[in-house]
Amino acid sequence: MFQSVDNARFSERQHWMKLIARAPEHMLEAALALIPAQSHVWLRRPESGLFMVQGRVGGTGNRFNAGEMTVTRCALRLSCGTAGVAYIQGRSHRRAEMAALADALMQAGQYRPLIETALLEPVSGYLEEQNRTRARKAQSTRVDFFTVARESGDPEGAEGGA
Amino acid sequence: MNAPSLVDLSAIGRGFADLALDSQSVFRLVLSAISRPGQIQQAATDIESPAGLHPASAAVLLALLDQDTRLWLSPAFSGGLAASYLRFHTGCVITENPIAADFVLAQPGELPRLSELSQGSEEYPERSATVVLQIDALTNEGGWRLSGPGIDGQAVLNVSGMGALFLDDWRESQQLFPRGVDLIFTSADRLAAMPRTTRAEA
Numbered sequence: 001m002f003q004s005v006d007n008a009r010f011s012e013r014q015h016w017m018k019l020i021a022r023a024p025e026h027m028l029e030a031a032l033a034l035i036p037a038q039s040h041v042w043l044r045r046p047e048s049g050l051f052m053v054q055g056r057v058g059g060t061g062n063r064f065n066a067g068e069m070t071v072t073r074c075a076l077r078l079s080c081g082t083a084g085v086a087y088i089q090g091r092s093h094r095r096a097e098m099a100a101l102a103d104a105l106m107q108a109g110q111y112r113p114l115i116e117t118a119l120l121e122p123v124s125g126y127l128e129e130q131n132r133t134r135a136r137k138a139q140s141t142r143v144d145f146f147t148v149a150r151e152s153g154d155p156e157g158a159e160g161g162a
Numbered sequence: 163m164n165a166p167s168l169v170d171l172s173a174i175g176r177g178f179a180d181l182a183l184d185s186q187s188v189f190r191l192v193l194s195a196i197s198r199p200g201q202i203q204q205a206a207t208d209i210e211s212p213a214g215l216h217p218a219s220a221a222v223l224l225a226l227l228d229q230d231t232r233l234w235l236s237p238a239f240s241g242g243l244a245a246s247y248l249r250f251h252t253g254c255v256i257t258e259n260p261i262a263a264d265f266v267l268a269q270p271g272e273l274p275r276l277s278e279l280s281q282g283s284e285e286y287p288e289r290s291a292t293v294v295l296q297i298d299a300l301t302n303e304g305g306w307r308l309s310g311p312g313i314d315g316q317a318v319l320n321v322s323g324m325g326a327l328f329l330d331d332w333r334e335s336q337q338l339f340p341r342g343v344d345l346i347f348t349s350a351d352r353l354a355a356m357p358r359t360t361r362a363e364a
Contacts, residue, residue, distance in 0.1 A: 041176050
């Protein structure tokens with residue numbers, strides 16, 4: 001099912017969930033180590049599966065199946081009653097658990113400023129850096145194609161040029 | 163298809179602690195209950211079923227439902243947390259139309275006529291609906307007398323809240339054999355079954 005989500009009420013949470021989902025494992029470990037261990041119950045234990053990724057060339061035209069990606073998801077509930085959810089790329093159950101924990105802590109309030117400074121800011125910097133590196137590498141291999149128009153009315157010149 | 167509704171997860175309780183082992187053991191209980199109609203089984207689970215949904219009903223549905231099954235909920239359940247709970251944990255499809263449902267969750271007084279439920283076809287009688295009927299009390303003392311396959315002589319099952327009208331409906335539905343629906347009664351953590359082969363008298 002394909003849905004676009006424009007609901008402003010959820011966009012803030014979506015924004016941090018997106019950052020948390022892309023955070024590398026060592027950043028999650030480091031940020032959560034700053035917070036006293038939280039006990040939680042599993043609403044849904046980490047489970048790995050495949051998602052079909054669909055694309056559109058240039059954002060228009062019909063969707064096509066670009067390929068499948070591995071996704072691990074889980075949902076948990078902290079002892080204070082807040083629920084956290086994570087969908088991450090890959091098969092790391094540990095990373096999914098930490099991501100869900102971070103999502104729950106962002107909603108719980110008390111540790112929100114800490115998670116913002118210790119996790120979200122470094123992750124967003126890391127992702128921007130990653131994007132820049134990727135763009136630079138792609139840029140260095142760029143090839144400009146151009147076509148030399150063949151002069152008309154000069155067949156020999158055209159042959160010579162071929 | 164309806165857009166999936168957004169659900170506050172913090173209101174949803176835990177499902178099976180061990181998905182594989184717990185659902186297998188509940189499946190085994192349902193199998194025992196259906197093979198020995200009228201015999202009451204105890205479902206020992208520690209799931210957090212939502213208010214209004216008894217642990218036995220929740221356990222049976224968590225074990226049997228998946229994303230390929232359609233569930234119809236009677237009005238007592240469709241408005242509450244039970245629908246979100248079952249959808250979150252099993253991925254089942256909630257249907258508005260009883261005849262399209264593979265599973266039905268109802269309480270006495272809200273069960274449609276059996277002829278309004280899927281009865282399967284002559285070729286595929288197993289495609290009929292399975293009804294989980296949640297009742298206040300389920301005992302083996304003074305109630306319907308059951309007989310038929312899986313019962314040595316006669317069994318007694320007291321199903322609270324089910325009137326004599328239902329038994330007429332049940333007998334009428336049995337005329338269609340091998341088509342027909344199967345019933346699972348649940349109450350608190352107890353469950354018993356009445357498959358389509360069981361004859362019941364008041």
